[in-house]
Amino acid sequence: MKSIYEFLKNLKDEKRLKECELLIVNDDKQAQIAKDIVSYLGFSPFVLSDFRANFGDDLLSFSEEIQDITKALNGFYTYKKQNKILISPIRTISYAMPKAKCFDNYEIAFADTINLEELKSKLYNWGYYFVDIVTSEAEVSIRGDILDICPLGHEFGYRISFFDDEVESIRKFDIEDQKSFKEEIESISISPAFLALDEETFEGINEQVQSVESDTFVKDIHSLGFWYLNDLGEYLPQNMNSFITQEALSELEEVYVFEEKRLNKDKFLATPQIYNSKIYQEIAPANIKEFISFHKDKKVNIISSSEAKVKAFDLELSDTNINYIFESYILNLIGDDEIIISLNKEIKTRRKKRVKLVLDELQENDFVVHEKHGIGQYKGIEPVTVMGAKRDFVIVMYAGDDKLLIPVENIDLIDRYVADGSSYATVDKLGKGSFAKLKDKVKDKLFAIANDIIKIAAARELINGVKINTDKKALLDFQKDAGFDYTKDQSKAVRDIFTDLSSGRVMDRLLSGDVGFGKTEVAMNALLAVILDDKQALFVCPTTLLATQHFHGMQKRFEQYGFPMAKLDGKTTSKEKSNIKKGLESGEIKLVVGTHSLLGVKTNDLALVVIDEEHKFGVKQKEKLKALREDVHIFSMSATPIPRTLNLALSKLKGMSALLTPPSERLGVRSYVKEYSDKLIKEIILREKRRGGQLFYVHNNIASIEAKKGDIEEIIPNIKVEVIHSKIKPAQAEKIIDGFENKEFDILLATSIVESGLHLPNANSIIIDGADRFGIADLHQLRGRVGRSDKEGFCYYVVEDKKQITNDAVKRLVALESNSYLGSGTALAHQDLEIRGGGNIIGEAQSGHIKQIGYGLYLKMLEEALASLSGETKEENKTVDIKLAISAYLSDEYITEDRVRLELYRRLSKCHDKDEVYAIEEEMEDRFGKPDLPTKQFLELIMIKILSLSKKIKTISSYEMNITFVKDDDSKETIKSPSKDDDDIIATTLKYLRK
Template sequence: MYQSNIYEYLENLTEHQLLICKDDKEAIQIRDIANLLGFESYVLPDIRVSAGEDLRTYDEEIYRLFITLAAYHQSQNKKVLISPYRTLLIPFPKPEYFGKHTIEFGDTLDLAALKDKLYHWGYHFTDITASAGEVSFRGDIIDIFPIDAEQPYRIGLFDEEVETIQHFDEATQKRILPKEGEDELDHVTFPPTFLALDKAQYDSLKSRVAQSNYDTFVKDIDSLGLWHLDELGESALAQFNSVLTSNLAAELDEIYELDAPMIPRESFMLPVVPESKRYRDLEVADPNKLLESHQDKKITILAKNESIVRGSDLASFEGIEFVYQEGIVNLMSADRLILSLNKPVKRKKVKKATIILDELKQGDYVVHENHGIGIFKGIEKRDVLGAVSEFVVIHYQNEDSLLIPVSNLEVIDRFVADSGTLPVLDRLGKTSFKKLKGKVREKLFAIASQIINLSAQRHLKKGIVLKTNLEEHTIFMAKAGFIHTEDQERAIYEMLDDLSSGRMMDRLLSADVGFGKTEVAMNGMYVAVKNGYQAMMIAPTTLLSAQHFKSLKERFKDEEIRVAKLDRFSTAKQKREVLVGLEDGSIDIVVGTHALLGAKFKNLALVVIDEEHKFGVKQKEALKEISIDVHLLSMSATPIPRSLNMAMSQVKTFSEILTPPVERQGVRTFVKSYDEKVIKEAILRELRRGGQVFYVFNSIAAIEDKKKELLDILPTLRIAVLHSKISAKETEDEMMKFEDGEYDLLLSTSIVESGIHMPHANTMIVDGADNFGIADLHQLRGRVGRGSKEGYAYFIVSDKDRLTEQAKRRLLALESHSDLGSGAVLAFHDLEIRGGGNIIGEAQSGHIKQIGYSLYLRMLEDAIKELSGQDKEVSQHVDMKLNVDAYLNEELIEEDRLRLELYRRLSLCETTGEVYEISSEIEDRFGKLDRVTKQFIDVIVMKVLARQQGISKVSSYGENVFIEFIEEGKDRVVLKSPSKDDDDIIATAMGYLK
């Protein structure tokens, strides 16, 4: 497609038109020209979907399609619509079904009618509004997240009258107050998330979808609505006056060969934009030269803003017209010259993780720090001695139950067992759990003291000072070939500060695979070599070391830095050469596996260890020896728990990269019933675009049969089979072959998890997905979509009608959240807990199994604190037994899980400031606090104050309030309250504690 053709065509265009192009990139080029010519341009997203496919996976694009079409129809100005041809294969709604609804300050709402309208307009009713298209009604608060809004809105009501309209932050759920000088919001306008339908239209569409022949996991309007519009829609080509921007015959042939779209091929027999007679496209290397030789023409310069013009060293010529807008257009004719100074725009898109719900669901296993493992049964209200409060109920062996006051929830944790093993319930009143805890504590002290001693040895030594030449370094960073994310930059500069500080660096860098850990490490190596030292990088497998070697060679090729590799594929001669080179200093950087451990260096300054937890015990010892007097950077692909992070901060410094790289795309996720057609289509779809497939099948016994099955479907498929019974060496060789493209499909158990970067494998099929936890599925899905290609994940279930509700919800959450959204936060949380096990090493996993990760980590944290002399009172409990009504009222917060989450967060508060912050958040999210809720907040405040003062128990009986101390021999204090009333008792106790 030539910009010159489009420019001349649009210059003469007098009517509204739909311009059809090949893809996203072309659409942007056409938009730039239309904007320059004064058109309002509306660009539709490139939606590559086959007829009948589940559209839930394409949520974001479908929303953009609807928002853009609605805006186009409403505009009265000179306008064009631009669309990639694939998008036009979807039926388009008729213009009259795009609507808007406005709620203004002071309106009186008919809540029942509003709920009906939102339901028929496709909004999802939830208890927390966190994603576009969701709404929640809570007493006198309505939260709504319109699909065309940057942020959700919170509408506060007084009875049914609108009293306030404000934005809130979907991640923290807190209101955002207007900044100084900004006006309060006086209205909110929202479009439908699907179409503006009334009840009859909605019901009719719903019944058509229910009878659909298309196979999706759930048949509803979200997944199949667009394929069954009937009288509500028609083809885009029938709706608009259309023209092709270039000849698309070849592209259309391919589509109609593979797919049978709903729009007939003949509809695309359309006129094509003619070739330009006046203009030609330009490649611009030096704008000044062009300006000089074409001074006689009318010159237009396109730039985003004045700074770009000032920074571009343009020579000043007479009569240049400057147009300040985005876009790139470079054209010339006999009397015109159009030049752009803009650079292509990089899209930055980072999903925020929503509130982490430590979701305890009924039936989950929990571990109580004194009584061991039980089953969580929910929250119950009990009346004890005339005062009402809420308790968490836990069942142990023989149906014995334990009631825990909600103000003491910090004594329990979710029990996360080692990948899916079922725990054994403990018996109440038996001392076996106490003994087990004692044993684990001894072990933990040994581990903690080892960590601390090692760190002390490093701290005593003086570090090698590595200075950074900032100017040189900025140039090195610019040569990375991509724009660093903020997190990457922060990690790099934190590391450079460590290296120049004169102390020994011991930094842990945690980031998902493909988020750029290696780039951070390479910046450190660069500085080491520039200061005349050597650096080494060591990885647990040959495959990983080969991948790192490739990256390092590529990155350092212009820097006169000599990089070598040492692993089991190196010949004896190569090994000798590398070892000699390291000793005499002729090699600057070496990458390898544990084959490197015996090497002698001339002047080593930096050791980078990738996935340290995967090395064996002996290798770890050798690593400690090597790295005792050099700077150390350890990298891990599993997130590290925040709590452990805090405890270890005395020992290690810490960086995290949470932002995905700019060009990385999400992973489209489909949940499907097992069907050979689906499997065949998924595999072919990937092979057609030159890629490879991961097929996860978690049964070693039946894996060979599965291979035969796949060969029956596609006889020419080249399949590699891997599982844990195959030796490490063979596994690695097969993986190398897969990476080199000798296989099309890797059939394996779930061992294809962390650490491998396979840019060509972008489709993942998980067979029997209902047997995996959400964390495992999210982790597996993260293996694909790593390059700039979009990834596809198919979660296959054997019989969707026999799935439990929970499994269904889990799979749907993954399907609609292809990024780290709320569905994956839970996964992240599980992973985070596991990441803690990694830091400490595998040898302890036996104990972790018995007491669960979270309690294990808490005990480790205490041990590290105690040994490094941080807190004397590591964690001490205060027993609050005041005879007052105190709980979070369910009339205020209806959902059990939300109350539970707040109870849990309140019980973990360490300062009164934190308590009051959560209290104002509750008021913000749920409305004014009532008496019992306020009293519960007071009880938690007293608990925090009591802990700070060494008090073990605060209780009351009648008008007496008793205060007891931890310190032995200290007398208990008895206070007299003016009456037995709740507020008097609370005032008396609070007065003493404050």
Template sequence: MQHLFEFFKSKNECQLLVVNDDKQAIVGRDIVAFSGLQPFVLADFRANFGDDLLSFSEELQHITKVLGEYYNYKKQNKVLIAPLRTISFALPKEQCFDSFTIEFAQTLDIETFKSKLFNWGYYFVDIVTSEGEVSVRGDIIDICPLGNSFGYRISLFDDEVESIRQFDIEDQKSNKEEIESFTINPAFLALNEEHFEKINDEIQKVQTDAFIQDIHSLGFWYLDDLGEYLPQRLNTYITYEALDELEEAYIFDAKRVHKEKFLTLPKVPKSRNYEVVSPANIQEFITFHEGKKLTIISASEAKIKAHDFDLANKNIKYVLEDYIINLVSDDEVILSLNKEHKKRRKKRVKLVLDELQVGDYVVHEEYGIGQFKGIEPVVVMGAKRDFVIVMYANEDKLLLPVENIDVIDRYVADGSSYAMLDKLGKGSFAKLKSKVKERLFAIANDIIQLAAARELVNGIQMDTNSETLKQFALSAGFEYTKDQNRSVKEIFDDLSSGRVMDRLLSGDVGFGKTEVAMNAILACFVNGYQSLFICPTTLLATQHFHSMQKRFAPLGLKMAKLDGKSSTKEKNEIKKGLEQGVYDLVVGTHSLLGVKTNNLALVIIDEEHKFGVKQKEKLKALREDVHIFSMSATPIPRTLNLALSKLKGMSSLLTPPSERLGVRTYVKEYSEQLIKEIILREKRRGGQLFYVHNNIASIEAKKADLESILPNIKIEIIHSQIKPADAEKIIDAFSEGQFDILLATSIVESGLHLPQANTIVIDGADRFGIADLHQLRGRVGRGNKEGFCYFVVEDKKRITQDAIKRLVALESNSYLGSGTALAHQDLEIRGGGNIIGEAQSGHIKQIGYGLYLKMLEDALASLSGENKTTHKTVDIKLAISAYISSDYITQDRVRLELYRRLSKAVNKEEVYTIEEEMEDRFGKPDIPTKQFIELILIKIYALQKEIKTISSYEMNITFTKEDDTKQTIKSPSKDDDDIIATTLQFLRK
């Protein structure tokens, strides 16, 4: 930092600054801007020539956006800041950065417009959920240009732009205010037809392992005369740190500026006058440097006042910016009050498109598990309606009217189990349901009784306001996420309330659950109490013990580890020490279940679902007023969360820590050369690999294959048929780096935290569901090293288009239409199953997680004295054509999603909201669609009036109530609109 500061302070003429990585680029940006120049920062692009670029789509989009801004900025005071690896490649020339404006009332030739966007690298999708995507739906166009966190919705009247509004990517709703115009920049490059074709032809000739050979995957490598090496044209300086990076950057150096070029560039000289400082107490530091010229940098005036500075003080120069510069020299002090820059997190799409594929299993509340065969139009009594087709055992079919689609749900069990089709006919499934219901009432009863018994006991009350606790959070070495701060506050409120705490914290591995738990342990220590931390495996116990030792060492807290690896002598000593109060904290496994303690206040259970009810009871029996804090790595569904939160405290961590790197994902076709390269690349950086092969029968053969590719490699196998004790030994050995590859079934998808393993290969990736792929990918990239995930398929010609789309979209990190949100939904449902414990998996397999949890919520609610209304349906047999027409909405999956949302609506306000949204997104509904919306209103009113059937014949409309009484009314004619109006008029009375 000090070198760059002095360099720019002395007004050196520099147009391009070469740094080593993202972090240094940010430092450079702050200093360049502070010096009154305009910085443009390129992303750190760490691909090698020929790599599949879908995995680098975020960096490439960023480079496109910034270069576009750089070339469009016409003043001379600009500096381009680029990491070494980025600037070593030829970057697109100025002519590749055109843009055009869409204005109100202009005429738009839709075909020319689409063709231009295609050449400019836009993805055409069903729903626009991220930058660089466009969706054309008749006379409505949605587009999200690069650098935007919202989209633009254009409504056309014929070929004239009738309105332009911004819309929210999360929920797809547009703002009411119209805008005059907006600018569209390229999503890849502003290529004309000729250049696009030329690059495309070049790509098709190449021998590559890219899964799909197109401009998005490989275009950047074949710019030819459209590209240039900027260090050869701009006045360039390089930092010493970037020179240190040279060797590493040039391992694969095809198609780059030659390394020597960088060695000959002028260096940013070392500073003679400035030093970097990081004062703990700013006011004290300033007093120490009195008499020097003082500059204070802050993003806001409020921060300046909070640090007791007087804005009226003329001796201090205030700079209101978000720069982070902390330097001191003989005559000057520059201090920043700002915290580290946070990366902008991507918005998560709330609107989940149901990826219900034909052939997927679904659960019907009354008939059980069937197979979804699609939505088909059926003509009944001369009128057209859409029906969901579900296939049951013996090829029996169920036709379900789409307005009642809410009675089926996707079948989710654990990844390894296959669904068995039920027989159509209520008998068998009803019996199974009542068996599960009995079992669930027993579980719900246990949960409620436990909660009630603990309510009657006074908890150990603690003071959670001590300075030590405040300092502990500050000494973490990183800033807590918003969720972590909230969870710590919730725990402290519990501990100081005088009630017994029973709280569950859910959050993905690496999201900082242990850090939250340490705050609770410290609160107990400060108040003179002991804590126990219990994990299901020795590996986890060892991991937690080491990370806690680091944090607690300076505070004088005495801790020990007790697990299966401890010798009998150690066990006896630790147990004795616990009883006598020598230890403040013991971390361990099941070995802790029967210990005696001196002054225990807190028991923390990690991976709570891995412990049985009896084991948890044993822990609670250690002392009746002991606080219980459980942690789980899977999210809990919102509804179950509500049901349980009346009995338990619930906290969740949903935001990853800022320093966590993403996982670079590739989709590849299997080849021995590829596997060899993947393994050697990870070995070169001193890491280990997971290799997922989800077939126990052929896993030994797979091991032999891998050993024949690389004879010196060390491989161990793990799957569900290996004894738990042996599996634990293997994982321990892997954690200690004793072998290179852990070859496993999808058993590795949860509960392991092995920061040394940062590459995962998933064999036969097309045979996994989105949730499983998402979860498996999360095994790597947990530390501060970048993770690599390879989805490998046997033969790309033989897999379905949908599977290709799913995999390729996961590769560019966002699923076209929110698959990650869907994966979260799946994981949430499983997380709910986890809370109840693994002993229930038999029942879950029989009826699926979704229905199982719904039934558990009902059981909890009814035992807590709440009235849960039973789910009723109305059989509507009106001779009207009512369906969401494919002319109005062409994409089946979007129609399916709207059918689902409308069928779940419980009042007319919800229906009108969805109708308004449909009009906003797709234009005015056509007649069959409008009539379907009215059909949903008929269903809602009928449910409120306890009507079970509505049917029509000619002009007669008959209503049958729950008690089988009937009433018939007459419509003025048998036209659809008359029958609907008459029915609604009767029901609204």
């Protein structure tokens, strides 16, 4: 920081700063510092991303960096003023960058006349992805006379409505829920998503990419185009006045491990260097006011993003000795004649929002569960004409080729079938009543489980808990000593726990959060609070390996507090066990980390039990832990998300917290989809070995796993491989994992048994064999095994033959590779994980009942059982059979994408009141334009359904002009419509129902 500041300041003082066109730095971090300095000195910085790809890599997994480079270069070349500087990490600038002629901006303004076909062609050639729904940058969607687009660098999308070829309105919309803002805007500027190419140039690059020999899964301009710019590219350090930092030069050797197509190394050595400064020093004053008072003879510059921040630091805005600069950058330096202090904190990288709309991903032939008829196979939605009127029906096939037609307004009666991650199911027989009997059996079982849960919770409510003083400075200091800032979720979870511990009631709280999101850090706050109050705590894990990992981590964090702690597991010797148990009984030992070995221990003053990976413990084991002392506080942690419905049901009985935000230092996992070859496997393994790492190799077939080990050893003769799967004895498996953690071998060849629970920071590459045979949730989980330290993780989804796999599998794999399928793929993975988590929480994950009726229905029934036993009355889910001779459906001309129509059918079928329908209708008009007649009539049909249910009507039918209503008590009433036209039938029905 100090050397860059001094160098650029001198250039500025000598009025030569415009000589510096390109500043070459070490990495992203140094680029951010340089950006702040350039801004402070009154120049405009444009920063290139740290691009760590090797020539020829598939760039789908680098799409974020490519977009950032496009964004920065477009800004730099289209910025008309002279005071601009391009800042680049050395890895990025060692490659040829697109020339200035590759960039442009396209303006669209209100009332412009635009040829939509020409605009489509331009956006395609500029690198935009055409999608059903715009959920992230560089995407565009065209539906009739509505165009949605999210240009690079924009947090919101823009919805442009056309009237014929004239721009009628431009409004922003939220990509989370697709709703547009009411205010119209005058114009928008669209920059290229890749490069501003004309059709001929775009096709030329695409043709060349197609002819290249590459193991890239999908060869197109997005995956390989950047490597084949030819005369459109230039090496910028040769063409611009450049300067380089010493740190960047010291990186040269690492950058040039792979030399292909990079700028000659000597060019960087010849670039003028920025030498380390001796005049300026970096500072981090604890008390800013006091620090300034020691340096009254120097010029004082304070940088702050707001006036409120200045007041918060007890500084006076009226102080004429201080020069206030209201900006958001960070700079903290002291020199011979000036001080620069920033009151701003580092802003964490903006993470992509999770899209709220979960698109319905029901595929043809998926298994579904109908509440009354059981498990069948979904065969899609088909239009059926009855009595001259067209309606859409969901087709579900049952045993013996029996077909069930469900009106789309009742699509909420079916749910995707999921059980233990397996999608295979046995279909039921229609009309046999066997499913109803099965449901009754499950209901009895569930009432017993729900009863146990409620009894335990009620009994604990009556007990006074151990009251812990959580208002201590030492606890705040502990959080500051973590070495990182807590996420908002972590801070909230800690507050929740402290409230519970100090309330005088017994705590029973569950914390869910993805692996690596900082659950253990939250738990350590609870442990410390209890121990500082001179009480005891136990930390229980499902495996010896996890116990060892946690024990070492806690020893480091708790070292300064000097209290005795121990580890008790299967590896502890008899003598050690005896001493630990004595220490616990006498109260001398304050904290023990261990496995099931802790289940029967006696303690002196136990106040807290923390259960890690609580879904791995059975109900009986958890009750044993609670029985250690009746007033003990229980804090459980689980890496599996909790389904929303179950969360609501259980939250009445126990405290719930969730960590949904990843820590800022966690890097994403770079994912690739590849076709299998020995050469590829060898390159992946050697690349990870070169950086001193280890690998997971997932081969999900126990029968052929030993043969796979032989294949790997043949490809790389000196490699050390160990095999692990469910048939290996637990003690042996633990030994293997220990060996892997101690770096005794290079590759852990495993079935999907490694999917959760392991934290092995040195294993940062994973190869998943036969990736097309895994569900998206499993692939998402397996990818989470790597990239768990500050090292970048690499995940390779490998398929045997890409010509043999289904289009659907290709779509899902490429989605995982480019991380851009936020609206469906990731959300679906979360849904699957949630469904799995629901079973685990109640300790019944292996129950055959779940397999018979599917998790979705199982959880719904558990929620009903809990509600019923808690004294809440939940109405049975009733339906109304509507047999009106009207054409009512979501027209495929109005909404062309099948999955979007299916999602809207699902949402409309779940509406319970008219306001929900109006809200969706408003959203549809916003997204797709004014509804056509059949769509409008379908919305009215949903309104008829809602009103009928409130009036206890079970059937509505029409014949000619007669409309008949049948109530739940079988009483009938028939009324007449003015004609048999659709609009008259609908109007008459609604009038009757609204009486």
